[in-house]
Amino acid sequence: MTITENVVEVRDLRKTYGDFTAVDGISFDIHRGETFALLGPNGAGKSTTIEILEGYRDRTSGEARVLGTDPGRGGLDWKARIGIVLQSSGESGNVTVAEQLRHFAALYPNPRDVDEVIAAVGLEEKAGSLIRKLSGGQRRRVDVAVGIVGAPELLFLDEPTTGFDPEARRSFWKLIRTLQSEGTSILLTTHYLDEAAQLGDRAGIIAGGRMVDLAPIDEIGGRESRVPLVRWLENGERREQRTTTPATLVTELVSRLGAEPDSLEVIRPSLEDVYLDLVGHEHASDLSAEALNETEAAR
Amino acid sequence: MTTTISPARASRTESSIGRAVRLGLLRIGYEVRAYFRQGDTVFFTFLFPVVMLTIFSVSFSEASFGQTADGDEITAAWFFLPAMLAAGVLLSGLQNLAIDIAVEKSDGTLKRLAGSPLPVVSYFIGKLGQSFTTGLLQAGVLLLLGFTVFQVPLPENAENWVTFAWVFTLGVFCSAILGIALSAVPRSGKSATAVVIPITLVLQFISGVYLRFSDLPEWLQNVASVFPLKWMAQGMRSVFLPDELVVLEQNESWDLPGIALVLAIWLVAGLVITSVTFRWIRKDS
Numbered sequence: 050m051t052i053t054e055n056v057v058e059v060r061d062l063r064k065t066y067g068d069f070t071a072v073d074g075i076s077f078d079i080h081r082g083e084t085f086a087l088l089g090p091n092g093a094g095k096s097t098t099i100e101i102l103e104g105y106r107d108r109t110s111g112e113a114r115v116l117g118t119d120p121g122r123g124g125l126d127w128k129a130r131i132g133i134v135l136q137s138s139g140e141s142g143n144v145t146v147a148e149q150l151r152h153f154a155a156l157y158p159n160p161r162d163v164d165e166v167i168a169a170v171g172l173e174e175k176a177g178s179l180i181r182k183l184s185g186g187q188r189r190r191v192d193v194a195v196g197i198v199g200a201p202e203l204l205f206l207d208e209p210t211t212g213f214d215p216e217a218r219r220s221f222w223k224l225i226r227t228l229q230s231e232g233t234s235i236l237l238t239t240h241y242l243d244e245a246a247q248l249g250d251r252a253g254i255i256a257g258g259r260m261v262d263l264a265p266i267d268e269i270g271g272r273e274s275r276v277p278l279v280r281w282l283e284n285g286e287r288r289e290q291r292t293t294t295p296a297t298l299v300t301e302l303v304s305r306l307g308a309e310p311d312s313l314e315v316i317r318p319s320l321e322d323v324y325l326d327l328v329g330h331e332h333a334s335d336l337s338a339e340a341l342n343e344t345e346a347a348r
Numbered sequence: 349m350t351t352t353i354s355p356a357r358a359s360r361t362e363s364s365i366g367r368a369v370r371l372g373l374l375r376i377g378y379e380v381r382a383y384f385r386q387g388d389t390v391f392f393t394f395l396f397p398v399v400m401l402t403i404f405s406v407s408f409s410e411a412s413f414g415q416t417a418d419g420d421e422i423t424a425a426w427f428f429l430p431a432m433l434a435a436g437v438l439l440s441g442l443q444n445l446a447i448d449i450a451v452e453k454s455d456g457t458l459k460r461l462a463g464s465p466l467p468v469v470s471y472f473i474g475k476l477g478q479s480f481t482t483g484l485l486q487a488g489v490l491l492l493l494g495f496t497v498f499q500v501p502l503p504e505n506a507e508n509w510v511t512f513a514w515v516f517t518l519g520v521f522c523s524a525i526l527g528i529a530l531s532a533v534p535r536s537g538k539s540a541t542a543v544v545i546p547i548t549l550v551l552q553f554i555s556g557v558y559l560r561f562s563d564l565p566e567w568l569q570n571v572a573s574v575f576p577l578k579w580m581a582q583g584m585r586s587v588f589l590p591d592e593l594v595v596l597e598q599n600e601s602w603d604l605p606g607i608a609l610v611l612a613i614w615l616v617a618g619l620v621i622t623s624v625t626f627r628w629i630r631k632d633s
Binding site: 105133152 | 462
């Protein structure tokens with residue numbers, strides 16, 4: 050046992066479907082107790098990656114270890130230690146919320162208290178309702194509840210808050226923070242960059258099946274990309290400058306121009322700005338790579 | 349060190365079987381509850397034979413289906429009660445599970461279970477238990493309806509009820525296993541009913557459920573004899589119809605050993621097919 054034990058270890062993971070490469074050699078680790086956010090546009094390979102780690106898909110090549118086990122061969126004991134919140138669910142839902150959770154709790158050796166879980170996802174008033182009669186967002190909360198009722202060491206959350214209203218999303222974040230404080234390790238995919246920033250310790254950004262960046266959330270894209278940007282109009286011309294000391298720059302501007310600069314903006318790039326930058330670059334290089342392949346194929 | 353590892357493994361294997369059975373019993377309760385909350389299965393699987401028995405009994409109330417040795421008229425209700433019991437066994441097992449599991453495959457239920465520590469065996473115990481429980485309740489409703497409303501005389505000797513018990517039990521498990529095997533065929537949950545219902549419907553027509561078996565041409569009787577429903581219906585007739593009617597059977601015999609043999613063969617075949625084809629999910633779809 051090392052101090053920074055990894056619950057997930059992925060090395061050069063690849064998945065191809067015929068000619069199509071969904072995951073093109075990605076590597077990352079998730080430390081015990083950490084929340085790792087996997088970000089990327091649709092079709093980037095996030096879900097394929099997470100489903101390989103959940104044991105739903107076989108990998109084409111590379112190494113994967115989840116709680117020390119090859120997820121392609123995980124048995125019941127292994128499944129008892131993970132929790133999965135799938136991307137979508139369309140089950141007929143002919144059982145009540147409480148029945149569903151009691152049932153799933155019974156499958157695990159050390160489950161959480163069912164009533165507490167129902168309360169944690171805010172469905173106390175719906176405990177006796179059939180799941181099929183719930184709204185989409187409420188059903189999603191049942192999915193989350195089923196995912197955590199077994200008290201997993203590692204929780205997979207695949208776009209967990211799709212369809213949540215802002216309030217439900219905030220209370221979901223609160224729930225996840227409770228799980229984090231109890232030591233649960235989490236692999237999260239999401240399209241909401243603020244969610245990744247709120248919950249994640251580190252993030253990996255996937256585009257075109259490759260990992261384009263992997264870093265602590267506030268270092269994604271490198272320090273450079275986080276440097277504040279000052280923009281203003283001078284003589285009708287748009288000017289911008291990156292600086293670590295924006296206030297000093299603005300003061301200089303004021304004294305140089307002898308007046309308030311026009312259309313002054315001080316921009317501190319958010320995770321979303323940095324992300325779009327990264328993914329945009331990758332898309333561009335993807336397109337050129339594709340063009341290259343086509344010329345090669347044409348020969 | 350090896351001395352401590354071996355007994356620990358042995359006891360774990362034992363408890364994992366116990367666990368599979370315990371969770372299987374738990375699944376039966378869960379499955380039965382969900383079954384009765386699904387409106388269309390309750391109608392097309394559970395109540396269908398009840399409705400058909402009522403329609404046949406009323407429509408043919410003036411017709412005679414023969415006489416007993418004592419000179420009593422055999423009414424339509426009497427004649428069709430065993431047929432509907434057999435149909436119920438087929439519907440509760442095969443039709444119910446083939447559709448149910450095909451739907452669960454496509455709506456994500458099986459994917460969720462695949463990610464949970466539920467043994468596949470427990471899932472099967474739950475499904476078989478659901479078929480058995482709902483089939484038994486259905487048989488109870490049919491018998492009650494036949495006895496109270498349509499005055500069908502029920503057998504008074506224990507021997508007939510023993511035959512009923514094993515024909516019913518073997519029939520339900522045979523149908524249920526074949527239903528699980530058949531659930532692999534529909535490509536989606538939506539197409540499941542369209543694939544499964546024609547199969548069960550044709551079987552019911554050629555196996556002596558809606559039409560008198562002895563009226564069918566011999567070649568069709570022989571075709572029907574390949575499939576289990578004909579044998580279940582024959583077994584049910586042997587229990588509920590007066591012995592004189594045995595002359596209407598193929599070879600003028602109830603052929604109980606034949607029934608047991610054919611159902612057992614289908615049961616084993618279904619188990620083999622299921623164990624080869626059943627997967628929680630298609631890994632690379």
